[in-house]
Amino acid sequence: MSEHWRERKEGGGRFAISLILAIGLRCGRGVARLCLYPITLYFYFRRPYERRVSYAFFARIEGRRPSLWRVLQHIHRFAGTLLDRAFLLAERYARFEVQMHGLDALIERMRPDRGVLLLGAHVGSFEVLRVATIGHPEVKLRVVLDTQKTPALTELLHSLNPQIGLGVIDASRPGSEIVLAMSEALAEGTLVTLLADRVRGDEQTVAVEFFGAPALLPVAPFALGGILDVPVVLCLGMYRGGNRYDLHFEPLADGLPRARKERDGAVRALAQAYASRLEHHVRLDPCNWFNWHDFWNPQGRGVDRHQPAAERSDAVARDAA
Amino acid sequence: MQTATSSSPGAQSPAESELAQLIVDSLNIDWIKAEAIAPDGPLFGAGDLGLDSIDALELALAVSKRYGFQLRSDNPDNKQIFGSLRALAAHIETHRATR
Numbered sequence: 001m002s003e004h005w006r007e008r009k010e011g012g013g014r015f016a017i018s019l020i021l022a023i024g025l026r027c028g029r030g031v032a033r034l035c036l037y038p039i040t041l042y043f044y045f046r047r048p049y050e051r052r053v054s055y056a057f058f059a060r061i062e063g064r065r066p067s068l069w070r071v072l073q074h075i076h077r078f079a080g081t082l083l084d085r086a087f088l089l090a091e092r093y094a095r096f097e098v099q100m101h102g103l104d105a106l107i108e109r110m111r112p113d114r115g116v117l118l119l120g121a122h123v124g125s126f127e128v129l130r131v132a133t134i135g136h137p138e139v140k141l142r143v144v145l146d147t148q149k150t151p152a153l154t155e156l157l158h159s160l161n162p163q164i165g166l167g168v169i170d171a172s173r174p175g176s177e178i179v180l181a182m183s184e185a186l187a188e189g190t191l192v193t194l195l196a197d198r199v200r201g202d203e204q205t206v207a208v209e210f211f212g213a214p215a216l217l218p219v220a221p222f223a224l225g226g227i228l229d230v231p232v233v234l235c236l237g238m239y240r241g242g243n244r245y246d247l248h249f250e251p252l253a254d255g256l257p258r259a260r261k262e263r264d265g266a267v268r269a270l271a272q273a274y275a276s277r278l279e280h281h282v283r284l285d286p287c288n289w290f291n292w293h294d295f296w297n298p299q300g301r302g303v304d305r306h307q308p309a310a311e312r313s314d315a316v317a318r319d320a321a
Numbered sequence: 322m323q324t325a326t327s328s329s330p331g332a333q334s335p336a337e338s339e340l341a342q343l344i345v346d347s348l349n350i351d352w353i354k355a356e357a358i359a360p361d362g363p364l365f366g367a368g369d370l371g372l373d374s375i376d377a378l379e380l381a382l383a384v385s386k387r388y389g390f391q392l393r394s395d396n397p398d399n400k401q402i403f404g405s406l407r408a409l410a411a412h413i414e415t416h417r418a419t420r
Contacts (some may be wrong), residue, residue, distance in 0.1 A: 009409065050420070175374025176403055180381055180394035204373060221373050260349045 001030050009154040010289035017153055021086045024315050025160075026191050029095055029243070032083055040076040043232065046266060050075075050292045060296075061211050061286055070287075077287045081125040081239050082153070084187050089125040090160045095243055097129045099310035102249035109231040109251065115140075115186040118235040119252065121197040121278050128237035128245045129193065130164075140190040141167055144182065146200075179224065193235060196221035197291065199298065206268055208275040211283075215275070222270040226263055234274060238288050250277055333360050337410040344406075347383035348376050360407040377403065389418030 014024060024032030053060070054074050068094045075296035087095065109116050110227055120126045126143070145168045147154045158165035169181045169192075175275035182192050199205055204219040236249040251275050257266050282289050333356065335339060341355040346362075353369050365372045372380070381392040390413075396402065402412045 031334055174400070175405075176377030176381075177394045177399055179374045179378040180392065183378060183381070184391075204375075220373075220375055224378070227375065227378055 018156055019157060020083065021160075023085055024083055029083070029087060033080065034082065035130075036076055036079045036284070039047065039079050040072055043079065044072060053292055053294060055111055056294065057289060058286065060213075060286070061283065063216070068148050073169045074287045074289075077239055077241070078290050078292075080241075081290070084125055084239075085127045085157055085231050086160060088130055089157050091130075093131050093134055096128070096131060096245060098128050098133060098237075098245045098247055100247050100249075102251075103247075104133065105251050106233055106235075107251040109233065109254070110139075110189070110191070112189045113187070114230055114232060115188070115190040115192055117182075117186065117221075117228070117230050117232045118191055118193040118198040118249075119221055119232060119274055120193055120235050120237075121195055122289075122291045123167055123236055123282060124238040124290075125245065126193065126195065126235070126237055128247050132247060132312060140185070140188065142169055142182075142185045142190050142192050143167060144169045144171050144178060144192070144194040145172040152278070152288055154181050175200075175220070179220065181225065183228055186228050194221050194224075197278065197295075206271045208268075210275045210280055210296070216298070217271045217275065219267055219271075222274065223263060225259055225270070226266055229256075229258060232256070232270065234277050234305045236278070238281060252277070328372050331359065333358070333406070334410070336414050337406050340410045340413060341406055343381060343383055343387055344370075348372070348379055358406055359407050360410075364405060364409065365403060384413060387419075388416075390416045 005055050020032060020035055023035060051071065052054070055066060056070045058070055058074075084096070087093075106116065106118075118129070120129075129141070133141060145154070146166065147170050149172075158168070169178060169185070171178055173181075182194070185192050199216055199218045205216040206219050206222065207214050208217055211216075222232075224230075231251065232253045234248070234252050236248045238248065239248045241247060251268075257263060337360050338356060341358045343414065344350065344358070345353070345355040358370065360377070362368050362370070364370050385391050391414075392402070398412075399410055403409060
């Protein structure tokens with residue numbers, strides 16, 4: 001298995017995705033959720049790379065090989081959040097129970113002439129953020145999203161709510177256009193959301209300590225707050241199973257230095273603060289971790305569960321030594 | 322995509338050298354002198370300058386401050402405009418609000 005995760009195709013294909021969403025929107029979320037059990041088994045057996053990633057992830061953070069049940073639960077949670085994205089985008093919010101944490105801290109930082117940069121991650125469901133804006137049509141929201149990574153899913157979800165498609169800043173465009181679009185939106189008081197835990201192409205990276213081992217994060221999300229002089233707030237929508245979500249807002253930085261000279265230190269500090277808080281939330285509920293690749297070694301061949309721990313240079317091997 | 326212009330390929334026009342100085346100053350570039358930036362060379366990615374997206378944003382802010390107009394994210398010609406010093410300088414000359 002030398003296939004790089006970036007080249008991994010979307011699982012299931014367009015037909016399967018549209019089928020499950022159609023079932024969900026017609027027959028209700030409960031019926032569609034019954035389909036998640038066979039989907040989970042299908043994913044477990046047909047996606048060996050992601051399966052190994054899941055085993056390795058739990059082994060790393062919990063120090064022992066997870067049970068089969070745990071890995072199945074991980075996949076089931078992921079499938080559940082994908083299904084829920086359809087309901088959230090179709091604005092069928094009533095069925096969800098979303099507990100807000102730190103919303104006041106976000107509201108305090110919003111101004112009509114200056115938005116807030118919300119940094120998310122590939123955990124839980126970022127889409128529950130839309131629930132927070134119910135009853136507040138004046139709140140403008142734009143999401144930086146790579147529409148090319150999961151084209152079938154993105155197209156289907158956006159067909160449910162074309163307005164939301166307009167709010168997307170397409171991360172598959174050149175980097176300079178993405179940052180300019182973010183800058184324009186922030187200048188109009190928009191909340192701009194960005195998933196800050198994934199490095200694109202050959203962009204600059206910053207090393208952080210994450211679950212006791214070094215990991216690389218992209219520099220740009222942590223530099224933008226200073227350059228554009230906007231507050232940076234962590235935003236994580238953690239899925240708790242059933243119809244329950246916890247939406248966390250945590251201020252990460254206000255008044256970041258504008259000058260280039262001071263920026264490197266500020267970027268490192270902010271990236272580490274982000275990583276530490278992300279680790280905190282993931283540790284409390286690891287089944288929310290939806291980076292289906294070897295996060296600590298993204299350029300690697302993936303995770304091989306047959307590889308003896310002694311030959312691995314990761315945290316699990318070091319802790320065991 | 323650059324068509325030949327009246328200036329020679331290696332030399333900067335006055336507008337180009339002014340922009341080159343702005344790039345070097347606003348991005349704290351110390352590995353290349355403003356007058357050494359090739360007018361037709363790439364600004365971003367591989368090349369002598371090797372600017373990235375963050376540099377693009379800072380450059381756009383510096384341009385808006387100096388020349389009084391915004392480089393927009395939705396301009397269909399962005400690839401060409403950000404392609405070289407010559408193209409960016411030409412775009413600025415056409416759109417600048419301040420002289």
